[in-house]
Amino acid sequence: MNDAARAQDASADGSARVLLVDDDEVNLMLTAIALRERGFEVFEAGDGAAALDRLDRVAPDIIVLDALMPGMDGFEACRHLRQRSGYAQIPVLMLTGLDDDASIERAYSAGATDFFVKSTQWSLLAGRLRYLLRAARTRVELERSKFRLARAQDLARMGSFDWRRGPVGADDRGLGQLWLSPEALRVLGRNVGERLDVRALLRMVGRSQRRGLIRMLSEVVAHNAVLATDVSVNLYDGRPRIIHVEAEAEFEHGQAVGYTGVFQDVTDRRVAEDRIRHLANFDALTGLPNRRQLIWRTERALEQARRLNHNAALLLIDLDRFKNVNDTLGHAAGDELLMEVARRLRACVRHSEQVMEGALEAAGARSHRTLEAVGRLGGDEFVALLPEVADDADAQRVANRILDSLRDPVLVAGQECFVTASVGIAMFPRDGLNLVDLMRNSDVAMYAAKSAGRNAAQAYSPHLGGRGREKIELETHLHKAIERHELVLYYQPKIDVRAAKMIGAEALMRWQRGSQLVPPGDFIPLAEETGLIVPLSEWAVREAARQARIWQQSFGFADSIAVNLPSRLFERSDLVDKIHQSVTEYGMPHRAIQLEITENNLMKDLHNVSLSLHRLNEIGVEISIDDFGTGYSSLAYLTTLPISELKIDRSFVRDLGITPQSSAVVSAIIALARSLGLRVIAEGVENLRQMEVLHKLGCTVMQGFLFAKALPPEELEAWLQQTVLPRKAPWIGAVTDVEPGAVRMLASGTSS
């Protein structure tokens, strides 16, 4: 049992254990009785040796030793006792005679806790014993407290220190004396027991900081002021740490004699704080200043520009078709792209990395230059802040540099991507006097650049205002159009003029915004630009399949509905699956859906598209080439592609019967189609003349206003019922035919 536990026990049950050692039996007896009377548990020993013997078995809380004993006297017994493990701190009371001064000295040097002159006033002795026991307990508590404090300090990487001023004239050169607690030494990476003086401590501070630190310390000490500061030190093993020091002056008799305080290793906290500040100001992905930083920098730059009376410029950089990359290659690739773009953009300006906060340190008249940077606003939008420009041309030069930097392809996910940007330039003070105005106007200019064809820079001018806003509005609404069921498919029938029946229909997208029908020319290009065309097209395929089913049930429709797809969709690996899903969802065969792709789009992306075409063909989806004759077809490729149909572009149909060339072209197309075994259909047939000529040239399937314009499905059904089936239309029977059966059918004429 150690000292602490023992002392605890004594206080707990009230009866402390006393080991009484005296060679005088009478005294031993009397003392023992007296102490027992007073609540102590007493164990007796007649000499030193006996006492040491009984020690472990008795486990006393306090030992009373008579000083003068034969053999081993009290002093020797005490010395032996102190060397025993666990008994270094136990209270020992030495009993001495009244006039025995020598004993008193010897008692203390032998390690006795206290001495007591023998007397017959037993209560005095008892009192002294209790006092010693209490003191021992307090001391144990104190030790525990100190231990806990030391542990807490260690955990907190803190340590205490004391500094005493050197007396005037001492040879420590006024540096004074320093005492460091073991924890403090540990904080500094030193071993317990090492002595460090002020000089050694100062040597741990970097040379450049040292002088300033010494100056500051001298000031503080001179005024007995409170010390609180951070110091960057290098530990002996080279590690750099940041130590926070706090200390107060200590006074004795009204005089300042030194300082007492603590210091703490706050490196981790500072590193975390720095990181937080960095995160708050810099974009995590690209490392560029974020919106917050940009705002701060721009406002400071404008202040300076105002004061110093020069121009500044804000360039808004928006990547073109960034969503393409995200959609086709995935978000990880999109992130890679942004990082590479950020790198290139940063190189276009005098970019400064410092976190800017608080007042700009006026490092000179040109300090605003350090504000120059490219930052990321968010998404695929960047801003270049030019705190000082001479004129328009200056800003334009930077813009061009930016456009140039994006000229080379970016390698992402193992693929080469071409990315361009639209840049809007707004100048201070001409295009705006504050951040908000400049941002807005650079945005307007940027959109103008975009609608002008992208991959360009555009300086702001007031007349650009209107269009940009409209466009943003349109785009926002288009996003929601599908959800709100504002998108509808209208259908234009394809007619076999000999049989006078509908043999299919082309689905055309319409956008019904309330009472307004937005023409496809207004939203399809926007959809393509923003990538919305993908979900729109997917929706169209599903909707067409659904409609085919309805018609099948309604009037036995067994033909196909053609949907126009941009080439982009053909490149997607999930196209076939999506189409398969759409038709099977409505229980329709694959041939219920036909896909139309323009000749131009096909040839532009032939390589990427052909794979999908083959797979689609395999499952039974037919492919039709739209606007045929207007593109740059490679006839060689044409023969290898799994297509089913060619649609003669309306431009050729328009001039049929008027110019001989159009007939020649149309003939050629028809012949080509026939020789390749492809169906042919003429678009844009608007009058009987065109129909007749086409028929003569051998084209019997047609589409156009002559028959019906694109109609909502119910109206198309109605048209069928009212016009085609009862054969009540001007174009029906207008053509004579080779096949006798057909003529007879026609001749048998109308019926109700």
Next chain:
Amino acid sequence: MQTPDSPDAADPRPGLLDAQALARLHELDPGGQAGLVRRILATYAQSLQRLLAQLAAARAAGDREGMRHAAHTLKSSSASVGALELSALCAQAEAGLRDGDTAALPALLDRLCAEGERILAGLSVR
């Protein structure tokens, strides 16, 4: 079995031992239940006898340290039981032996032994 003390039964004849000291001893065992005073006096008597013998032997052998020790021990136990005169003599003897003051020593030691015998005799009478 303890024989309870009555104050008269335990105490030696009045005047032999200091009344106050005796009173303090009685305090240790107020009701006399434990026969404490009797036992203490008995222990003292034994001790006194032994120490007087030790003292005489040391004196004969010229063993100053031995004499000093005996005197020292006897001093405090005598004081405890109230043999104050004896205790004082022991104190003087101890001091003399320590300081090397040999002149007055023999006479002192004689008086010490005499007083010791007297107390011993007084205690033996029951």
